[in-house]
Amino acid sequence: MTLRKDLRRVLAPRSIAVVGVSTNPGGFGGATIERLADFSGPLYRVNPRYAVIGDQPCWPSVSALPEVPDCVVIATGRDMVEPIARECADLGVGGVIIYASGYAEVSGGDGAALQERLTELARTSGMRIVGPNCIGVQNFTLAANITFHSRTMLRDPAPHAIGLVSQSGALGNALTQAVESGMQISHALASGNSCDVDAADLVTFLAGEPSCRAIACLFEGMAKPARMIEAARIAWAAGKPLVIYKIASSQQGAAAALSHTGSLAGSHAAYRAALERHGAVLVDDLEALLETAAFFAKVPPATADGVAVIATSGGASVICADKAEIQGVALPQPGPEAQAILNANIPDFGSARNPCDVTAQVINDPQSLIACIEALFADPVYGALVQANPYASAVTLPRLDVLGTKARAAGKAACWVSFSGWLDGPGLIEAERNPDVALFRSFDRCFAALAAWHWRSARLIAPTEDVPWQADAATRAAVASQISAAGLCLTEREAKAALAHYGLPVVEEALVQSAEEAVAAARRTGYPVAIKVESPDILHKTEAGVLALNLGDAAQLREAYAMVWANALKVAPSERLNGVLVQPMIPQGIELMIGVKVDPLFGPLLVVGFGGILVELLRDTALMPAPVSRGEALGMLTRLKGAALLKGFRGMPAVDLDRLADVIVRAGAFAADHAEAISEVDINPLICAGERIVAVDALILRAEQAAPHNIQDVVET
């Protein structure tokens, strides 16, 4: 038996059989047959109870068919599913689609076990299984509407069509209805319970389909996030823009997802970082999912970061300026040549600057608008032109054609923003269908998409393919054995020693057993010093009162020594106190933290943020799955809201970003190398001033240990 893994036979079939068709046109089978009316290949009805249905022959079984069909729809109740699926697998069917519910989505009962048997069948036979508990798939390029549910159909999608993947059938159906408003969609694929084919498979399939120019994907979680991350990598490599809306991004959303489908939502920040690493564009709502994907399907890569705005309404141009600023999209002024043309064509009650208000006079003088559009496209400062036509009106139709024609000639992007309460009014369907003009029904979404386009275009030009740094084998082995020899929680001294092996800069320190030894150590490093009791039993030194800072001389040091030791004895027995660490006080600087949390779904996640209480509260952190490259480490620093602090602020020296990135890269390598052995690393504070970057405290928890506090809590969500 050969393994048939390719999805083409089930998603782009030459022949289809529907098992469980009855004479009831409203049943699952009958509804599927109805929606397949335009399918041009052989379509077989299968049901042992009928010889004919209407005027069409009906076959008793899949085995009895005159050919082995590419795709079999199992439209029966749950009990009959498995034998039919096995029959199909034995025959060599390409794939089956299973509608029935009552599988893993039901808690308790035998549903999960039954689904597991289907998974095993797919694995051993290689026959692909879509579902169970799914509404089916639609391949509009073949009129293959293999679904009992969606009534949306589209003949001959345009070359700028997008492919749609949705874990949720109902939401996928809702998105597909955009076809009714002119959206061009090549495929609408719902994965249901994903016993075999999941959303990542469907994205990967679409990445190879020339009939779609971009992919829109909605999902709530994956048991193995790495599958979707790999799909993103494949889509990027295929040059196919991938726009993702990951739902269940909140705590209560994740709880709802777990309750509904058993999906583990996973860390939203980790998904975002991992998917963006491969060039996927993440959006935060359904509306943006479709418009952004359709935009990417129409526009070439950006040739310049500047965007020109042309509007027939002053108010619309003001909103464009507002939204561009929010999204960080630059609206530079035109060069002298374009400026001269604007001046000559825009009346004095308009505005011949960017954003341009050409005013409603273009109704009387359409040629003036064309001249302005040409001039703006010709200006090398602009890579895109946004034309705002706030209301729907047939009068705008010729303008739409002009915009598209000029955009194509210039090889630049054109956006048509038509906020109109009349959602399907004249001009809107036409804009959706225009191959060279991206339609937005929202100013926010237009400028957010432009910002994402700039980001993705920059990645196309200069891919950050730098390879993460690796420690040598001896270092890895030494640290591994150090960790395995330690207690469940490494002491500060142990943790810093382990990190120092990876080249992380840690504060120098001496472990002493008496006040006099402490004084001697302080004499060597110089005052002021800090002292901390070293014990595996004391994780939170401030709270336990076993830490003293800024000790200026021997007298202060002796006094503090007595105090911290006495406090330590209140919380731990003396045999668990290893001594006292003496460290020089590190002069003031920007305090950062580097954390690692080993996530059950994602593996090691690296978190970088500002240290100190205020910023921890404000949750200014950046996250990446470890390991990270140098470019990614720099990117994490750039994403911090307080990034400007690193560049020097109020007299503090600028932090050496190259050196800081190097420290982050090494922490990432540490996390990746020891992900099995540890659960958490917390380097906090990392004091940074110019080139001087020093970890003053560090904590490492081994994998067996439940985390006493949760780095996730400070992750931006």
Next chain:
Amino acid sequence: MTLRKDLRRVLAPRSIAVVGVSTNPGGFGGATIERLADFSGPLYRVNPRYAVIGDQPCWPSVSALPEVPDCVVIATGRDMVEPIARECADLGVGGVIIYASGYAEVSGGDGAALQERLTELARTSGMRIVGPNCIGVQNFTLAANITFHSRTMLRDPAPHAIGLVSQSGALGNALTQAVESGMQISHALASGNSCDVDAADLVTFLAGEPSCRAIACLFEGMAKPARMIEAARIAWAAGKPLVIYKIASSQQGAAAALSHTGSLAGSHAAYRAALERHGAVLVDDLEALLETAAFFAKVPPATADGVAVIATSGGASVICADKAEIQGVALPQPGPEAQAILNANIPDFGSARNPCDVTAQVINDPQSLIACIEALFADPVYGALVQANPYASAVTLPRLDVLGTKARAAGKAACWVSFSGWLDGPGLIEAERNPDVALFRSFDRCFAALAAWHWRSARLIAPTEDVPWQADAATRAAVASQISAAGLCLTEREAKAALAHYGLPVVEEALVQSAEEAVAAARRTGYPVAIKVESPDILHKTEAGVLALNLGDAAQLREAYAMVWANALKVAPSERLNGVLVQPMIPQGIELMIGVKVDPLFGPLLVVGFGGILVELLRDTALMPAPVSRGEALGMLTRLKGAALLKGFRGMPAVDLDRLADVIVRAGAFAADHAEAISEVDINPLICAGERIVAVDALILRAEQAAPHNIQDVVET
């Protein structure tokens, strides 16, 4: 001549004349006549060149009409406008609407002067003038479509209609087109150049109109923000929800607005604070403006903060949970009675919790959905029910009716979220028209509206009508004379003395002239101390090196004294150095700042935020026009992102919020009392720990002085 100020005659006319009608039906006059076809009152055509137009009589002038019309549309070119307007004013016309452009929107030329003459005419005659440079107004309750532009018409708007005000004609037109999708609108009023009637007048007019239940207003700026703020107060007093989208909220948006209409955008944060003070709901995009206003027009005040979600799709319920969390809307679990009914009616592959997934089985068993809806409405924990029906389908129509009926019976709010790519598909227009169900085409907007509804409902129940604190007359006079006697910049010592008059707690200090005097002063207050050179020439003490902190003993103090004095002499002549301030070091606490900036449009604005470099960079501030009441001061503190810091964090004591609010109230009174004399106040840091709240530094600039740094820069925008 009596002054006719009432807007009713022009906006709800019994008779209309259109001056400048020609035989060209596409001209401004002809188009207006066409759109008034359904107007039931007398409609007069006026043009001296015609006796009849078509089969209708045409009159040579307004004076020649058989009656004085309520409303006259001047549809002529600019040159003929003023004589006609004067004729109308002399006759006692209620108001005129002027389409012509070429007035204040054109920079240079005589446009501004011509508009000023129209303003003067309105002022002296009391005849109201709408425009110039406007597209007209539509009063759908009278079929009075007094416009050359909009083709949108609506007969007999429903009682849940909203009234619409837009400064921009084109955007107003776009919004009005929502009528085509079922939105009920009573009036669509555009103010154009606002030589007399402005957006604030139009809001005030609608506040008194029983034909609209809520008001949606879009504007970009007002020369006198107080007018719009007063309109918000009137709308609140009339019980009319007011939803506002203030555009030109960004720096480049404000620049575009200035360029387009000469509007001063004004501080967005100040508008938001001042309008919210009167219960207006501010939104950030066009889409939210309409949906939020329509929502408020349909729902009763909230009886509980809990919201129940019911969906036929697991994915949709997950998105609801995500968006509710972002908006801070609680989705509590049902009480036992409701829970029992959910358990009995929701299949095991659904979810009988909040959010509920009743699954698509409701298609087969509609009664189960009805039972769940009834149970959720009956549960006192819920004030609103959100029903998510992601795709458009005729099958949902009976559900819509059920939802509305049950909501009305329960006296609770019902929202229908229908994200469908098919924007006008079955069920959507019906939902818009349903008087008891608010339609949202976005999950984000639904939960944002619910959050605003909770906020507004809480205000209805417990209005914060507390009166700001006032200083007595003697205090006001003393401070006024102190300020007028000072230099352009008050020294730290002068500023703190002035603020101390208003009861603001300032650090104790001594002004000394020698190191030995400093040592004596320090002996009185106790070490450690801080010293600062006092000079009107040195604003930024840190940068000038004339400040030393944490001096622990007399030796350190003497050394620091010499240093700061030497540094001071580098930047200012000795005769401008008043001496050195000696202050006790205030122990650690939360550092806040209180700022005042006298804004040219708004007057004194009070800003409260965290001090320290990090949070200044992160722009965590709250703003209010001064003076502020105690409740408003507490509200400002609550709005800070880092508000939790005030409640005790990592061992710091909770700040005494009552005492802190009192300090803010006093600062606000200071700002309001001396707004004419000062341009800026900066109290920073204000160190807070428990009850101990002390201003450690303060700066006051007099009005003549240009601000050396701009408090606006740190205002949240």
